[in-house]
Amino acid sequence: xxxxxxxxxxxxxxxxxxxxxxxxxxxxxxxxxxxxxxxxxxxxxxxxxxxxxxxxxxxxxxxxxxxxxxxxxxxxxxxxxxxxxxxxxxxxxxxxxxxxxxxxxxxxxxxxxxxxxxxxxxxxxxxxxxxxxxxxxxxxxxxxxxxxxxxxxxxxxxxxxxxxxxxxxxxxxxxxxxxxxxxxxxxxxxxxxxxxxxxxxxxxxxxxxxxxxxxxxxxxxxxxxxxxxxxxxxxxxxxxxxxxxxxxxxxxxxxxxxxxxxxxxxxxxxxxxxxxxxxxxxxxxxxxxxx
Amino acid sequence: xxxxxxxxxxxxxxxxxxxxxxxxxxxxxxxxxxxxxxxxxxxxxxxxxxxxxxxxxxxxxxxxxxxxxxxxxxxxxxxxxxxxxxxxxxxxxxxxxxxxxxxxxxxxxxxxxxxxxxxxxxxxxxxxxxxxxxxxxxxxxxxxxxxxxxxxxxxxxxxxxxxxxxxxxxxxxxxxxxxxxxxxxxxxxxxxxxxxxxxxxxxxxxxxxxxxxxxxxxxxxxxxxxxxxxxxxxxxxxxxxxxxxxxxx
Numbered sequence: 243x244x245x246x247x248x249x250x251x252x253x254x255x256x257x258x259x260x261x262x263x264x265x266x267x268x269x270x271x272x273x274x275x276x277x278x279x280x281x282x283x284x285x286x287x288x289x290x291x292x293x294x295x296x297x298x299x300x301x302x303x304x305x306x307x308x309x310x311x312x313x314x315x316x317x318x319x320x321x322x323x324x325x326x327x328x329x330x331x332x333x334x335x336x337x338x339x340x341x342x343x344x345x346x347x348x349x350x351x352x353x354x355x356x357x358x359x360x361x362x363x364x365x366x367x368x369x370x371x372x373x374x375x376x377x378x379x380x381x382x383x384x385x386x387x388x389x390x391x392x393x394x395x396x397x398x399x400x401x402x403x404x405x406x407x408x409x410x411x412x413x414x415x416x417x418x419x420x421x422x423x424x425x426x427x428x429x430x431x432x433x434x435x436x437x438x439x440x441x442x443x444x445x446x447x448x449x450x451x452x453x454x455x456x457x458x459x460x461x462x463x464x465x466x467x468x469x470x471x472x473x474x475x476x477x478x479x480x481x482x483x484x485x486x487x488x489x490x491x492x493x494x495x496x497x498x499x500x501x502x503x504x505x506x507x508x509x510x511x512x513x514x515x516x517x518x519x520x521x522x523x524x525x526x527x528x529x530x531x532x533x
Numbered sequence: 534x535x536x537x538x539x540x541x542x543x544x545x546x547x548x549x550x551x552x553x554x555x556x557x558x559x560x561x562x563x564x565x566x567x568x569x570x571x572x573x574x575x576x577x578x579x580x581x582x583x584x585x586x587x588x589x590x591x592x593x594x595x596x597x598x599x600x601x602x603x604x605x606x607x608x609x610x611x612x613x614x615x616x617x618x619x620x621x622x623x624x625x626x627x628x629x630x631x632x633x634x635x636x637x638x639x640x641x642x643x644x645x646x647x648x649x650x651x652x653x654x655x656x657x658x659x660x661x662x663x664x665x666x667x668x669x670x671x672x673x674x675x676x677x678x679x680x681x682x683x684x685x686x687x688x689x690x691x692x693x694x695x696x697x698x699x700x701x702x703x704x705x706x707x708x709x710x711x712x713x714x715x716x717x718x719x720x721x722x723x724x725x726x727x728x729x730x731x732x733x734x735x736x737x738x739x740x741x742x743x744x745x746x747x748x749x750x751x752x753x754x755x756x757x758x759x760x761x762x763x764x765x766x767x768x769x770x771x772x773x774x775x776x777x778x779x780x781x782x
Contacts, residue, residue: 265561266557266560266561267558267561268561311706314714348652348653352652371539372583375579377596379644381592381593381596382603382640383647385597385599385600386600386644388600389600389601390604390607393604423743423744425601426601427747429601430597430751432597433597434593434594434751437589437590437593441588441590445589477553480558486560488560
């Protein structure tokens with residue numbers, strides 16, 4: 243993956259630059275661009291097809307957000323029909339679509355960010371100013387699957403010993419409580435064992451540094467500068483009202499050269515990830531074809 | 534030196550972010566502001582936690598507790614609103630103090646959202662659960678004495694959580710804060726609020742006794758989170774010490 247070679251700080255700034263304008267602007271064009279960029283990236287990088295459950299869930303969320311707004315909001319001038327004496331307006335339906343696109347695209351970008359910045363990179367990113375918080379985050383992320391696995395083993399053992407069946411509700415609840423209680427004891431003991439090992443390796447001693455795999459190179463600086471430049475231009479144009487958009491009472495949108503430039507710059511930002519990934523793919527296939 | 538830089542950075546950065554939001558995100562300024570408040574109010578608390586001396590043991594115990602509350606949230610995923618995170622946060626705060634409660638509450642939100650999906654709501658959840666932990670730590674003396682008070686606090690914490698999340702819902706949908714819509718959102722979320730409150734009470738009644746006992750045991754055994762240990766700041770700042778002496782007189 244192309245993003246593996248990029249410093250996590252650049253990835254974090256990129257993530258913020260993609261999500262924040264779409265989140266805090268009313269303009270649906272930004273939402274559409276950000277949604278399209280996320281889909282492109284996910285299609286290019288996802289090894290297997292997304293699970294049907296994810297797609298269904300996202301569609302459900304989309305429909306829900308679209309439907310909720312016109313039910314509570316009756317502003318707008320184009321009435322579609324009346325429901326319980328309240329007008330359902332075209333504008334509020336479109337506003338619902340904007341909100342839904344926004345939620346879905348941000349969910350997708352968060353998913354992409356999760357993939358790009360794994361816990362090791364997160365540690366490197368936070369490690370400078372929040373080392374303890376970073377340690378807590380990464381170790382609890384590791385502990386969740388470990389403790390769950392342990393809980394499964396305890397439950398199986400308990401069942402095998404015939405200490406609780408899985409028939410009645412009350413039986414299951416007391417069994418679950420018992421496993422949870424053991425789990426707490428075991429995990430706390432596990433914590434003290436791990437911390438002894440950390441202490442033996444010199445955790446918390448003065449002058450001890452943490453090794454970071456990620457060095458901020460020249461190419462990272464170039465990327466960072468390009469992203470920040472794009473950001474500055476987009477935010478400046480937004481401040482000038484070039485991306486202003488209002489849904490009520492009727493759809494009105496700023497237009498002109500500034501708007502086009504702002505949308506183009508934002509699209510460049512959003513599609514940069516997908517383009518880099520695509521380039522990487524093509525290069526890989528090209529080199530492989532020559533073998 | 535590092536501390537001064539951080540403070541100057543925060544003093545410049547926060548007003549700058551507010552001004553930028555007011556100019557750039559005019560249409561959804563309140564949503565921006567709310568997100569900023571949620572993020573910024575967590576920063577000093579985490580910063581205080583970073584400044585405090587903590588042993589590897591304390592950190593690992595906190596990590597385990599975060600993991601346990603996240604697992605609880607995953608296990609009960611089928612029932613929306615029925616999550617033990619608040620109860621675990623309160624129990625931790627009662628045994629280990631408000632700071633530990635804050636850290637466990639807010640990081641449980643951050644970690645569990647790796648499973649449930651991160652979004653702009655993450656800072657709000659971190660804020661809400663963190664503050665609940667902090668409050669429980671401040672009120673730990675009366676809460677430890679009375680079961681009834683603990684349950685009342687749990688129910689109130691559920692309501693606080695729900696009401697905080699409704700702020701985000703309204704701001705997200707509307708971009709500006711409309712009191713009427715806020716009340717409507719609270720009304721719409723009423724069943725969920727009730728569920729939060731009830732589940733907190735249920736989990737507190739189930740867990741406060743046994744888990745609290747285990748935490749107290751490990752606290753005593755390993756000497757964790759003792760309050761009399763000098764913090765890094767008190768060591769460097771002798772001015773703090775006479776104050777304490779005055780108090781004892």
